[in-house]
Amino acid sequence: xxxxxxxxxxxxxxxxxxxxxxxxxxxxxxxxxxxxxxxxxxxxxxxxxxxxxxxxxxxxxxxxxxxxxxxxxxxxxxxxxxxxxxxxxxxxxxxxxxxxxxxxxxxxxxxxxxxxxxxxxxxxxxxxxxxxxxxxxxxxxxxxx
Amino acid sequence: xxxxxxxxxxxxxxxxxxxxxxxxxxxxxxxxxxxxxxxxxxxxxxxxxxxxxxxxxxxxxxxxxxxxxxxxxxxxxxxxxxxxxxxxxxxxxxxxxxxxxxxxxxxxxxxxxxxxxxxxxxxxxxxxxxxxxxxxxxxxxxxxxxxxxxxxxxxxxxxxxxxxxxxxxxxxxxxxxxxxxxxxxxxxxxxxxxxxxxxxxxxxxxxxxxxxxxxxxxxxxxxxxxxxxxxxxxxxxxxxxxxxxxxxxxxxxxxxxxxxxxxxxxxxxxxxxxxxxxxxxxxxxxxxxxxxxxxxxxxxxxxxxxxxxxxxxxxxxxxxxxxxxxxxxxxxxxxxxxxxxxxxxxxxxxxxxxxxxxxxxxxxxxxxxxxxxxxxxxxxxxxxxxxxxxxxxxxxxxxxxxxxxxxxxxxxxxxxxxxxxxxxxxxxxxxxxxxxxxxxxxxxxxxxxxxxxxxxxxxxxxxxxxxxxxxxxxxxxxxxxxxxxxxxxxxxxxxxxxxxxxxxxxxxxxxxx
Numbered sequence: 055x056x057x058x059x060x061x062x063x064x065x066x067x068x069x070x071x072x073x074x075x076x077x078x079x080x081x082x083x084x085x086x087x088x089x090x091x092x093x094x095x096x097x098x099x100x101x102x103x104x105x106x107x108x109x110x111x112x113x114x115x116x117x118x119x120x121x122x123x124x125x126x127x128x129x130x131x132x133x134x135x136x137x138x139x140x141x142x143x144x145x146x147x148x149x150x151x152x153x154x155x156x157x158x159x160x161x162x163x164x165x166x167x168x169x170x171x172x173x174x175x176x177x178x179x180x181x182x183x184x185x186x187x188x189x190x191x192x193x194x195x196x197x198x199x
Numbered sequence: 200x201x202x203x204x205x206x207x208x209x210x211x212x213x214x215x216x217x218x219x220x221x222x223x224x225x226x227x228x229x230x231x232x233x234x235x236x237x238x239x240x241x242x243x244x245x246x247x248x249x250x251x252x253x254x255x256x257x258x259x260x261x262x263x264x265x266x267x268x269x270x271x272x273x274x275x276x277x278x279x280x281x282x283x284x285x286x287x288x289x290x291x292x293x294x295x296x297x298x299x300x301x302x303x304x305x306x307x308x309x310x311x312x313x314x315x316x317x318x319x320x321x322x323x324x325x326x327x328x329x330x331x332x333x334x335x336x337x338x339x340x341x342x343x344x345x346x347x348x349x350x351x352x353x354x355x356x357x358x359x360x361x362x363x364x365x366x367x368x369x370x371x372x373x374x375x376x377x378x379x380x381x382x383x384x385x386x387x388x389x390x391x392x393x394x395x396x397x398x399x400x401x402x403x404x405x406x407x408x409x410x411x412x413x414x415x416x417x418x419x420x421x422x423x424x425x426x427x428x429x430x431x432x433x434x435x436x437x438x439x440x441x442x443x444x445x446x447x448x449x450x451x452x453x454x455x456x457x458x459x460x461x462x463x464x465x466x467x468x469x470x471x472x473x474x475x476x477x478x479x480x481x482x483x484x485x486x487x488x489x490x491x492x493x494x495x496x497x498x499x500x501x502x503x504x505x506x507x508x509x510x511x512x513x514x515x516x517x518x519x520x521x522x523x524x525x526x527x528x529x530x531x532x533x534x535x536x537x538x539x540x541x542x543x544x545x546x547x548x549x550x551x552x553x554x555x556x557x558x559x560x561x562x563x564x565x566x567x568x569x570x571x572x573x574x575x576x577x578x579x580x581x582x583x584x585x586x587x588x589x590x591x592x593x594x595x596x597x598x599x600x601x602x603x604x605x606x607x608x609x610x611x612x613x614x615x616x617x618x619x620x621x622x623x624x625x626x627x628x629x630x631x632x633x634x635x636x637x638x639x640x641x642x643x644x645x646x647x648x649x650x651x652x653x654x655x656x657x658x659x660x661x662x663x664x665x666x667x668x669x670x671x672x673x674x675x676x677x678x679x680x681x682x683x684x685x686x687x688x689x690x691x692x693x694x695x696x697x698x699x700x701x702x703x704x705x706x707x708x709x710x711x712x
Contacts, residue, residue, distance in 0.1 A: 077370065082362065089369055096376045103384035127267070128383060131332050135376055138339050142369060145343070149350060153362060156355040163359050171491060 062102050069095030082150040082160040089146060093139035097132050104128030201249065205258040205271045207242045208281060208323035211235050216316040225309075229296050232312045236289040236319065243282035250278045251688060255695070257329065257705045265706050266390050270329035272706055275692035276526060277326040280455055283530050284326070286674065287447045287537045288319050290667045294541050295440035297663025310351060318344035318444065325452045329706050331382060331389040334456060335375050338420065342368050345449060348441045349433065357436045364433035371419035378412050385409065391463045392706035395699065398464055410465045414473070417460070421453030423511065424481040427504045431488065434503075435496035435553075439544020442496060446503050447537035451529055454510045458525065462696040467517055470605045475515035478609060481508030482616040489623045495543050495553045495631060499536070502579065502623065505616055506532055512594050512609050516601050522693035524594035527686060531578070531586040531678055538575040538671035542568060545664060546631060559630040567665065569632040574672050576628065578679075580621035586678035591617060593686065 069091050076088025101107075109124040154160045215235035219228045250256055255274035259265065273281075292315060299311070321341025328334045346368075350361040383389055385405055386397040398406055415426070422430040430450070434442050461471075485505025492498040510532070513525030547553045549564035563569065578585030591613065598610035678685060695702065 077366070085366055089366070089373075092370070092373050096373050096380065099377060099380040100383075103380040127389075128380070131379065131383075131389075134332075134336065138336070138343075139373075142339075142343065142346075145346060146365060146369070149346075149358065149362060149365065152350075152353070153355075153358045156358055162362065 059102070059106065062098065062107075066095050066099050066102065069098065080161050082153060082162060085162070086143070086146050086150055090139075090143055093135075093143070097135050097139070100128050100132040100135060201256050202258050204242055204246055204249065205256060205273055205327065206260075208239045208246075208285070208327065209271070209320055211239055211242075212316040212320040212323065216313045216320070219312050219316065228312050229299075232316055233289070233292060233296070235316065236285060236292055239319070239323065240282065240285045240289055243278060243285050246273045247275070247278035247282050247688075249273075250275050251691065255702045255705045265329070266388050266393060269333055270390065270706055271327040272329040272392075272702065273327055274695050274702055275688060276455070276458070276696060279526070279688060279692060280451070280529065280533075281323060281326045283533050284322050284448050284451070285319065287533050287671065288315075288322070288444060290671045290674070291440045291444045291447070291537060291541070293670070294443070294544075294664050294667035297660045297665075297667060298438070298440060298544075300660030300663065310347060314344045314347040314351075315444075317341075318348065318448075322448050322452055326455060329391055331391060331394070331460075332379050335372070335379055338375065338452070338456075339372060341449065341452065342372065345445060349437045349445070351438075351441070360433040360436040363429055367419065367429040371416050374412065374419075375416045378409065378416055381412070382409060390706065391459065392699070392703040394464050395466065395703070406465070413460060413464070414457075417453050417457045418477070421450050421457060422504055422507055423477050424484045424504065424508070427481070427485070427507075430504055431492075431497055431500040434500045435494060439496075439541060439547070442500075443537045443540035443544070446500065446540055447533045450503065450507060451510075451533050454507065454525075454529055457511075458514060458522070458696065461514065462522075463699050463702070466697075466699075469517070470601070470603060471515045471517055472605060474511055475605045475609055478508045478511035478515050479612040481505060481511065482612045483508075486616050486619040486623065490619065490626075493555050495547065495555060495558070495627065496540070497553075498555075498623065498627065499539055499543055502539075502620060503536055505620070506536075506579070508616065509591070509594060509613060512613060513597060515609065516597055516606060518597065518601060519690065519693045519697060520593065520597035520600055522696055523686065523690045524590060524597045526689040526692055527593050528590040530685065530689075531590040531675070534671055534675045534678060535575045535578050535587065538668060538675060539572070539579065541664070541668040541671065542572040542575070545668060546572065550631075555627065555630045563632060563634050566634070569628075569634070571665075571668050571672055572632050573628065575675055576624040578675050580624055581617040582621070584679055586675050586682070589679055589682040589686070 073088045073090075073092030073095055076084045076091065079085060079088070104125040104127070109122060111124045111126065111129075113123060150160060157163070212235055215231055219231055223231070246256070250273050255272060257265075257273075258271045260269045260271065263269070295311065295315075318341055321337050321339070321344060325334060325337035325341060328337050346361065346365050349364055350358060353361055379389055382394065382398075385401055386394055388394060388397060398409070401409075417423075418426040419429075434445055437445065482505050485501050485503075485508065489498050489501035489505060492501060506528075509528050510525050513521035513523070513528065515521070543553070545568050546558070546564040549568065550558050550561045552558060552561070574585070578587040581587040581591040594613060595610050598606045598613070
């Protein structure tokens with residue numbers, strides 16, 4: 055049975071909890087930060103999966119029991135994952151910036167069509183007219199409502 | 200020889216991507232990416248022939264043996280899906296080139312081809328990867344390319360949809376990485392071939408937790424109800440070729456990963472009730488969603504969600520006939536769904552709107568487009584003699600042969616969904632495609648846009664778009680024609696899935712037979 059470092063468990067759990075909390079917010083910047091925290095939590099988890107910390111990565115000139123050397127595989131995976139999360143974070147920030155420039159605020163908006171279906175009955179009752187093109191008149195306004 | 204064949208689907212698109220970034224003329228880049236995809240397609244056919252005659256093939260990259268290095272594996276299932284996916288990717292690329300010629304969008308064209316090649320690389324790698332971490336990397340390549348494609352030249356609405364799509368996918372990717380870490384901590388390996396026996400030794404609780412996390416992760420990626428909410432929200436906003444390739448490939452790669460991992464990692468004997476419930480929910484919820492929609496692309500996205508349920512049907516039964524049905528359904532659906540989205544793109548181009556109630560008032564998009572919509576639509580509904588009928592018949596036969604309340608419930612839901620799909624498609628047909636007396640008063644809003652599309656659009660571009668769509672429709676018919684042959688390969692692939700012995704020995708012994 056492998057031993058588990060309690061500190062690392064708490065840190066990884068905390069990063070996951072805060073990450074998901076931030077991702078559930080309405081502001082895009084918080085979502086991006088939540089993704090960053092979640093990414094850190096996952097990468098740390100990969101390292102923890104490799105066994106206890108403090109073992110030497112390389113033993114020069116002699117062969118040793120594999121139990122005394124650090125496991126290189128999770129480290130390689132964590133490196134790959136860090137590169138991927140870094141690249142995607144950059145793209146996400148760029149997209150959030152574009153969204154801010156296009157809409158003037160950084161809130162996640164509702165989906166227009168969903169909102170339209172959700173309010174279909176109310177609208178039918180209030181309009182009760184044959185003019186079916188009306189709902190399409192200003193989709194942007196409906197989305198921000 | 201087999202090493203080159205296995206490496207090519209991953210290597211060639213990446214090399215093509217590098218060359219296409221050098222700033223070559225547009226015509227050259229277009230030719231290059233088409234040639235790359237054509238070569239990968241030929242390679243896929245060769246792999247399929249080899250894997251079918253000689254069993255699974257494996258390539259240990261850099262000579263590192265299986266648990267340490269990266270291993271590419273091709274068996275019947277992966278080679279079959281690789282071939283069909285690349286074929287559809289090629290057709291969609293031709294469509295996109297045609298659309299690019301017709302609309303002369305210069306700015307996005309420079310990014311489109313490299314991103315598209317990354318997408319194809321990711322899809323190929325996902326089909327060929329032999330370990331869980333490599334599968335994660337393949338998903339990331341594919342999704343990173345899709346984030347770029349879905350937000351290409353985006354306006355406010357598409358940025359919003361792209362944001363939803365990206366955040367959902369990223370969350371599932373991080374959960375996937377978490378799963379990789381947990382599996383490594385529990386079993387000490389991420390090679391799929393090794394994981395089956397190792398996971399079997401674990402305590403039941405840990406095993407079910409890992410299985411459920413895997414189901415949730417791949418459930419988001421494959422848009423399984425109730426984790427489907429992101430799909431109809433984001434896919435319809437992209438241009439037609441991009442939506443088509445996403446709908447055809449991305450969710451199917453998720454289904455493939457589910458097939459591969461569940462059979463290798465968590466083999467079972469009876470019906471898988473959780474997945475059966477998800478399949479029934481997916482079929483019913485998806486098709487009811489489609490009935491409620493007015494936007495053509497969105498409606499098609501909901502049918503996609505619904506028909507993912509059919510693919511889960513076979514996997515939930517977990518026997519040879521069921522898995523055969525799933526494999527046939529995936530192949531049929533890749534082709535047909537792509538064809539439908541491309542036709543929707545053509546229709547929207549001709550009529551200037553995607554809203555069905557507006558299309559009903561405008562002029563119809565023409566006989567050829569209507570025929571090109573009608574054939575895949577009938578196929579999707581499962582009418583004979585099209586490919587959908589063959590796939591659905593296999594699934595229903597599997598359900599009845601299996602027996603038991605769950606299997607019968609699945610079969611009943613599948614029949615009901617097919618009927619409702621036919622209803623939905625009929626509704627689309629009558630409002631958008633059927634010929635009718637022109638009513639200029641209602642179509643006034645749509646007409647100027649249509650005229651604009653016709654004047655700026657080159658005849659050659661439109662011809663290419665039509666040819667690509669027709670090619671996919673003909674492929675769908677060819678699948679129905681070659682049903683016997685495909686069913687044979689599909690059945691052998693399903694047997695491979697249920698008896699992973701050869702797969703394991705090829706990956707772990709490193710013999711390239």
